[in-house]
Amino acid sequence: MSGTEATKPQLLGAAYSVYVRAARLVLLEKGVDHSLVEIDIFGAQAVDAAYLKLHPFARIPTLRHGDFALYETAAITRYVDEAFPGPALQPPDTRSRARMAQMIGIMDSYLYRPLVWGLYVAHDTAAKGGKPADPASLGEAMMKSRLALKALADLAQDGTFLQGDRISLADLHLLPMLAYGRLTAEGRALIGEQNKLLAWWEMMQARPSVAATRFAAELS
Ligand SMILES: N[C@@H](CCC(=O)N[C@@H](CS)C(=O)NCC(=O)O)C(=O)O
Structure with missing residues (x-):
């Protein structure tokens, strides 16, 4: 597994989500040590203001890596592929x-x-x-x-x-x-x-x- 505690990425979202799972699959395939921080987007409680600051469209997931925050799954998965060692997940040509x-x-x-x-x-x-x-x-x-x-x-x-x-x-x-x-x-x-x-x-x-x-x- 790569990634020190200080820079260990956090994925904010829920395990039932299609897009969260896509991002988790990429993190796992790269062997990136990460945590899943629960955001229940369809839960009874409104999404809190702190999350809306990270994701103004109130969707999941959002990735946090140090002081860098990113939403939109296709951007997250490209970032993870390029920012961490491990098998390349984008074709070379x-x-x-x-x-x-x-x-x-x-x-x-x-x-x-x-x-x-x-x-x-x-x-x-x-x-x-x-x-x-x-x-x-x-x-x-x-x-x-x-x-x-x-x-x-x-x-x-x-x-x-x-x-x-x-x-x-x-x-x-x-x-x-x-x-x-x-x-x-x-x-x-x-x-x-x-x-x-x-x-x-x-x-x-x-x-x-x-x-x-x-x-x-x-x-x-
Ligand atoms: N374009 C977004 C789509 C993310 C998305 O739609 N996530 C769903 C869960 S799979 C969601 O947050 N839905 C909440 C809602 O529709 O209110 C991405 O690529 O990350």
Whole structure:
């Protein structure tokens, strides 16, 4: 593990969060000693003013490293990769690195909302209210998720990981989104349509970082 006590990074967020998990996966894959400081963004209590100073949009995660604070997960994971020793998580060649950034952009802009909120959260919320989720909303979320998953599968390079033979930030960004998606029948079916993503998902399960950060919902 790298990082002295004085400079040990803190990740502020909650273990149930897709984006917090992406950042934790990167910290673990780099072997960076860090702590997770609990911010329950969906809890009953309003987010406190001190956190809003760090993250004016009141989202999680935020990374603190010494006097440096950073929010937006794609920026956090790049920072962690570049600031700490350990295996490089960005491809060395310019075009693969651009593809990796493109894939992360697709996940953030076109996959997260429909797959995680449109399917997983919709089912979960409906179940808590004792009624089924709205079929029209589910249908729209499926259509949008399918488009994004196909785009990602089409852009994935040949090889074990999304950008070839080495794990990259793109793999660690996608995993938490698919983890929630897979908890719904629609999500499992959609991921199953993309052979590359299905094989990739199964291969990723053997990584200690993935096992160490599983969502409580996956274990129940
Ligand atoms: N663009 C942000 C997105 C972060 C995000 O949406 N996090 C979710 C949890 S997974 C959150 O804080 N949601 C709170 C809310 O929507 O009010 C990033 O990349 O870090």
